[in-house]
Amino acid sequence: MKLLDLYSKMKSDLNVIERELEQSITSDHALLSEASLHLLKAGGKRIRPVFVLLAGKFGDYRLDVLQRVAVTLELIHMASLVHDDVIDDADTRRGQLTVKSKWDNRIAMYTGDYIYAKALTIVTELNNPSIHQILSKAIVEMCIGEMEQIRDFFNTEQTVRNYLLRIRRKTALLIAISCQLGAIAADSDRKHALSLYRFGYNVGMAFQIRDDLLDICGTEKQIGKPPGSDIRQGNITLPVLLALRDPVIHQELKQEINRIRESDGQADASRALHLIRGSHGIDEAEQMAARYIDKAIKALEELPGLPAKKNLMDIAHFVAKRNY
Amino acid sequence: MKLLDLYSKMKSDLNVIERELEQSITSDHALLSEASLHLLKAGGKRIRPVFVLLAGKFGDYRLDVLQRVAVTLELIHMASLVHDDVIDDADTRRGQLTVKSKWDNRIAMYTGDYIYAKALTIVTELNNPSIHQILSKAIVEMCIGEMEQIRDFFNTEQTVRNYLLRIRRKTALLIAISCQLGAIAADSDRKHALSLYRFGYNVGMAFQIRDDLLDICGTEKQIGKPPGSDIRQGNITLPVLLALRDPVIHQELKQEINRIRESDGQADASRALHLIRGSHGIDEAEQMAARYIDKAIKALEELPGLPAKKNLMDIAHFVAKRNY
Numbered sequence: 061m062k063l064l065d066l067y068s069k070m071k072s073d074l075n076v077i078e079r080e081l082e083q084s085i086t087s088d089h090a091l092l093s094e095a096s097l098h099l100l101k102a103g104g105k106r107i108r109p110v111f112v113l114l115a116g117k118f119g120d121y122r123l124d125v126l127q128r129v130a131v132t133l134e135l136i137h138m139a140s141l142v143h144d145d146v147i148d149d150a151d152t153r154r155g156q157l158t159v160k161s162k163w164d165n166r167i168a169m170y171t172g173d174y175i176y177a178k179a180l181t182i183v184t185e186l187n188n189p190s191i192h193q194i195l196s197k198a199i200v201e202m203c204i205g206e207m208e209q210i211r212d213f214f215n216t217e218q219t220v221r222n223y224l225l226r227i228r229r230k231t232a233l234l235i236a237i238s239c240q241l242g243a244i245a246a247d248s249d250r251k252h253a254l255s256l257y258r259f260g261y262n263v264g265m266a267f268q269i270r271d272d273l274l275d276i277c278g279t280e281k282q283i284g285k286p287p288g289s290d291i292r293q294g295n296i297t298l299p300v301l302l303a304l305r306d307p308v309i310h311q312e313l314k315q316e317i318n319r320i321r322e323s324d325g326q327a328d329a330s331r332a333l334h335l336i337r338g339s340h341g342i343d344e345a346e347q348m349a350a351r352y353i354d355k356a357i358k359a360l361e362e363l364p365g366l367p368a369k370k371n372l373m374d375i376a377h378f379v380a381k382r383n384y
Numbered sequence: 385m386k387l388l389d390l391y392s393k394m395k396s397d398l399n400v401i402e403r404e405l406e407q408s409i410t411s412d413h414a415l416l417s418e419a420s421l422h423l424l425k426a427g428g429k430r431i432r433p434v435f436v437l438l439a440g441k442f443g444d445y446r447l448d449v450l451q452r453v454a455v456t457l458e459l460i461h462m463a464s465l466v467h468d469d470v471i472d473d474a475d476t477r478r479g480q481l482t483v484k485s486k487w488d489n490r491i492a493m494y495t496g497d498y499i500y501a502k503a504l505t506i507v508t509e510l511n512n513p514s515i516h517q518i519l520s521k522a523i524v525e526m527c528i529g530e531m532e533q534i535r536d537f538f539n540t541e542q543t544v545r546n547y548l549l550r551i552r553r554k555t556a557l558l559i560a561i562s563c564q565l566g567a568i569a570a571d572s573d574r575k576h577a578l579s580l581y582r583f584g585y586n587v588g589m590a591f592q593i594r595d596d597l598l599d600i601c602g603t604e605k606q607i608g609k610p611p612g613s614d615i616r617q618g619n620i621t622l623p624v625l626l627a628l629r630d631p632v633i634h635q636e637l638k639q640e641i642n643r644i645r646e647s648d649g650q651a652d653a654s655r656a657l658h659l660i661r662g663s664h665g666i667d668e669a670e671q672m673a674a675r676y677i678d679k680a681i682k683a684l685e686e687l688p689g690l691p692a693k694k695n696l697m698d699i700a701h702f703v704a705k706r707n708y
Binding site for chain 2: 087089091092143146165166167169170171172173174176177178180181184185186187188189192193195196197199200202203204206207208210211
């Protein structure tokens with residue numbers, strides 16, 4: 061099944077979630093609602109809600125319960141984006157002005173805080189402390205990941221392992237618990253919830269590697285922002301680290317990155333992008349993403365043969381190849 | 385009983401909380417731990433933990449349960465301070481460099497996020513969803529309060545009611561739920577938990593009004609930062625609003641505030657402070673604080689005559705008069 065077909069099959073449930081998302085951030089404070097809605101309307105793939113719903117199929121699928129988990133996870137993702145944009149000094153996200161650029165950093169910080177808190181009020185309505193625990197621990201890890209990203213800005217000496225640990229915290233964990241919490245909220249088998257966690261974790265790792273590849277190889281039209289944004293803000297990603305291993309370009313690429321750092325991200329990144337694109341870094345990063353996808357699909361093996369299992373596989377294959 | 389005697393009587397339990405606070409923010413990320421500990425070591429009155437413990441006396445006082453609530457509330461308070469300092473562009477707090485000034489705004493934002501999240505992991509270990517609910521709703525309100533403060537910066541036309549609603553969200557609510565959650569965690573009578581909530585709410589209102597008065601009438605030594613900080617950053621507080629009602633100084637005070645606004649808070653605030661100090665605004669604000677204290681003490685009436693009741697009264701009286 062193509063991804064579009066899957067979304068259309070899930071449309072009525074996803075519509076419910078979309079409505080709940082909108083309602084959840086309509087507060088009695090005009091500016092907060094406006095800033096939050098601006099972000100919501102900018103869209104997104106809603107991949108976390110999709111995972112929650114599909115994971116819920118492996119248990120007692122109740123939309124009224126699952127929607128709370130789905131809305132919470134999407135809100136947490138949104139809140140982290142708002143705070144990211146402050147840090148990254150990003151002016152556009154998904155082709156739209158960011159909150160920090162449309163308003164200012166202060167508004168963006170409190171909008172993020174507000175969306176985080178709102179997410180928690182929704183999930184705490186489910187009287188399931190173990191869901192609350194898993195979620196709050198994941199947010200802690202996400203924050204640590206964000207701090208690691210700042211620490212590692214422009215650090216060309218960092219290891220690949222370092223990068224992998226960082227994206228684990230920054231991205232993979234939230235996708236992993238989207239799958240896990242969907243299963244838990246549906247009272248599915250404990251073993252299934254763990255398999256789904258592993259699936260989500262590996263898809264999440266591949267998803268982020270693919271995202272980092274797109275920032276180097278994609279066009280502005282594909283990715284909704286100018287390519288090379290990562291490198292300009294100092295975020296040294298997998299393809300860059302792998303490209304730096306090539307002795308022929310190592311010195312020049314390092315110099316280019318230093319030049320960008322010294323210009324506070326204002327310098328042109330096209331030479332650096334050219335060097336990375338021409339290196340083995342692209343292929344090798346793609347291979348690593350593919351290996352994570354293999355592991356994700358393997359994690360599904362022990363799950364019962366429901367249609368949702370096939371859907372999850374389709375998404376994994378899509379993530380491996382996506383170019384937007 | 386003097387406040388110092390009360391602290392010394394509670395010393396062993398407060399020490400446990402201090403240790404837990406420290407442990408809770410010692411993460412595997414050096415910079416996060418350092419920034420969080422910096423804030424923790426700067427001290428503070430730990431008034432929220434004190435309220436949690438005293439409220440717990442009206443039920444089944446179990447330190448292992450109450451300490452989680454106390455640590456969570458103090459961490460949430462700390463997290464909000466870190467984010468406040470970003471917004472306020474504050475360089476010192478309690479006479480110490482702020483996180484945003486010692487490191488930078490990005491570090492401060494994620495340190496705040498991290499401390500918030502850490503707080504939630506601690507409280508979710510208590511398998512009591514109603515505590516999680518009350519807490520997450522209070523954080524939402526706090527965020528709205530912070531946004532209102534930004535919206536109202538330098539607005540000399542705002543009403544006193546506006547100010548009161550804002551400090552309710554920004555300060556009083558968290559103190560109110562400190563009392564309420566202490567009682568709930570100790571399985572105390574539902575009616576007692578509500579009385580304690582009302583007590584905390586009214587003390588919290590008085591506490592903030594007193595804080596705002598100190599920023600105008602206190603010395604740098606008393607308050608750990610230069611007086612007039614509020615006005616320089618645009619935070620128009622109760623004494624200012626009341627002073628603006630005086631037709632004799634209205635025009636000049638408004639002009640002074642506008643001058644400070646136009647200078648981006650760089651202009652000298654001493655003339656504005658002088659005008660406010662000489663107005664009826666000080667007395668009237670003090671009277672309002674005193675009325676909240678009266679209401680707080682009245683809220684205690686229906687509670688059983690335990691020593692903790694007397695302690696709460698003593699704290700309320702102290703808040704009414706504190707000058708640090």
